[in-house]
Amino acid sequence: MDVRIARLARDADDAASGLQIFADEIPERYGEISGNISEFVSLGEALRDLDRTIELELDRFGPLSGIVKHDIDLLLRSLQYTMKLITQMFEKTYMTKHSGSPPYRMLWDDLCERVSREEPRPLPSRLEFYSAYIQTVLDALNKRRGTVRIEDMRNRINPLLARQDPRKSLHIDFGKLHLNVPDPARTPRPRPTTPMARPPMASFASFPPFPGHPSMPTPNPFVPPPVPEAPAGAPLSPTFSNSSQQTFSSGQTWSSTSSGQVVHWAQRIFDGRHSMSPLHHRGRPTGCAGSAWPEAIERLQSEGFIQLMRIPAEDVPMFNIKLYYRPFDHRARLLLSTKDGYGRPLRYCIPLTSIKLQRENSSLLLWRRRDDGKLGLWGSLHFAYFERMALFYATFVSMKKQDQAKILVDLQDYFPGEKEEFGGEIADVQLLHAFRIFRDRDSGCVRFEASARRGAMIGTPIWTAFVTQYLQSPQWMRRINHRAVELDELRPYVFCKGYKPPKSPSGKYMLQFTSRKGMMIWKGTLSSY
Incomplete structure (x- = not known):
């Protein structure tokens, strides 16, 4: 180091x-x-x-x-x-x-x-x-x-x-120096003959079992401490208990540094290193119809939640969208904050598992169950560009699925507006993923998506990549064998801890299809753009 x-x-x-x-x-x-x-x-x-x-x-x-x-x-x-x-x-x-x-x-x-x-x-x-x-x-x-x-x-x-620092600067003419030819003296040392160990398919590495699951035996059963009840009118979920249905979750989605900082995969998503495809059909403006809760941030901090990301609303000034996360049980919260006409803070907080996220044109609608059992609109988030909306949706859905609380059937998320141009299966050694090409009907943006193919996390995004700008380049992809291709450029956004999409021996990202026919159909789909 x-x-x-x-x-x-x-x-x-x-x-x-x-x-x-x-x-x-x-x-x-x-x-x-x-x-x-x-x-x-x-x-x-x-x-x-x-x-x-x-x-x-x-x-x-x-x-x-x-x-x-x-x-x-x-x-x-x-x-x-x-x-x-x-x-x-x-x-x-x-x-x-x-x-x-x-x-x-x-x-x-x-x-x-x-x-x-x-x-x-x-x-x-x-x-x-x-x-x-x-x-x-x-x-x-x-x-x-x-x-x-x-x-x-x-x-x-x-x-x-x-x-x-003019005293220490030193300019060197690199005109005659090249990195194109490796130094012959630096011959690689032999690599270990034992292949890199990968977890079996049953314990999918992207979503390892959380503590207390039978596949992770521990000396004592894991029982998370109860979450204090929210005050009357405060939009928090019921107290989590160990009687909640246990599903696969990202049990290794955080780590602490020496300074106590928590690292989570969601902190790497909104890096701005993607294309920007404008959305033309405007949806509802950003806003929240929930009950304001001034002490929301203090309550979250006291309960062990950590802020992972904060992005400003794109159509309302001083309106912030924040995601919070608690490491020991992977509970996740959405916090919307703004100010009223007098400059006083307004905060709205709700668990991700209490929300149904649904796309409507350029907006993501936030639905929650009312007292009468029907769904009511809790809020809406407007996005000017498709990529940012797709990344937020995938982040939200992945954190929601990795949360240990049970998700009600009528709160399953929905992202219409895209056309599935291809659907197949790719492999990463022992891991099998569903692989699709989506084209957004409004913005025209094309993206790849790999998702869980089986188990409790089925359909949950593993990674996505926006590829519109590469489709016209004949040098972008190269065939490795009758089932695999490597891609010259790709920026995958990964929605789980510890997983990296496979790369070819040359260091470029690759797609390994499970059948020759699947790869041929995939290539035919790309050639139609």
Whole structure:
């Protein structure tokens, strides 16, 4: 493990957490600051990927080449200076606490000005550049060859580093250096002959049994502590008990770092690295018809819930959509927050298992069961782009299915508006997934989806990828054998912990069909676009 990379990854996580306060305190800059939070989360993940890849490379090939080491050093040095700006801003908030509320707006404006003095680009652009730089280095390491983008990366980071610290900057002419040919001296060491162990199909790795399930014997039965009853009128679910029907859940969907931070797959979904396909048929506006509950956040925190994500509504200012999660029993909550005409906070909270999510044009409708047993509209969420709506829907459905509480039959979610262009089956060693191609009738967006093919989680999304921009490229896919193809570009969004879609020996994502006929029909479907 590289200490510098690990420390910078933790710093990126801390920056994302610390900026939440700035977003709350400066509502008119919420969208801008939220964009930075998302970029810091993505950057932390990219740094951890880089650390793991370097460790693997050292095991297999020995020391890295000088040019790769220098590329990584340029990145880390520049990133350290950027993180120093963030840390100094946070330190100023601590120093002003004794005199009242820190001047968040002034501190944020000062940070933006300091960033712009170093280069004429905003902070989110720089953070995105760092993530892209890391991906370029990873491509070079994984594929054993360089890419044309590395020159552009160096041309940007060298001037930036020179302005960050002129005394230590050093520009190297890489014109005659290449990553295209592997160093013959770095011959890979023999890999272990034992294949990588994968769990059997009965204990599907994407959704492992939760503690207390018969397939996970424990010395003592797992009985989660009861959830306190909500006050009258508060939209919380009934108390969870161990008598609830036990279904397969993602028992390993979280982990704690040394700082106590909880990591969940949902935190990686809204990274902005996807296409943007506008929705033309407008649905209902964002809003909530439930009972406001001012103490919702305090209650969630006291019951052990942790905020996983927060995204701003796209049509209503200062309206936020948040998802909360409790690690020990995987309970999940939806929290909608806004302000009334006097600036007072309004909060609405409900369990995911008490909601039916249904698409209507560009909106997702939230239905809940009324006292008379019928469904009533609790709220609605508007989306301007199909990809964001599809990602939220899949995240919601997956967390709902992984929740240990029983889901009523009439609260099954529904996502109309897409046409299924292909349906088949793909394999990942011993794991079999249903595989489909969907085309949205409104936006025209085309996406792949793999879902659970059997068991209690049947139909639950495992991963999805938006592929509209690749369909016209003849080089996008390449046949490996009569049942498998590899894809030159793909960005799968995974909705469970610990699963990674399979890759070919060249490091590209691949689809392994269970029949030759299935692959031929799939290729014919793509050729029709």
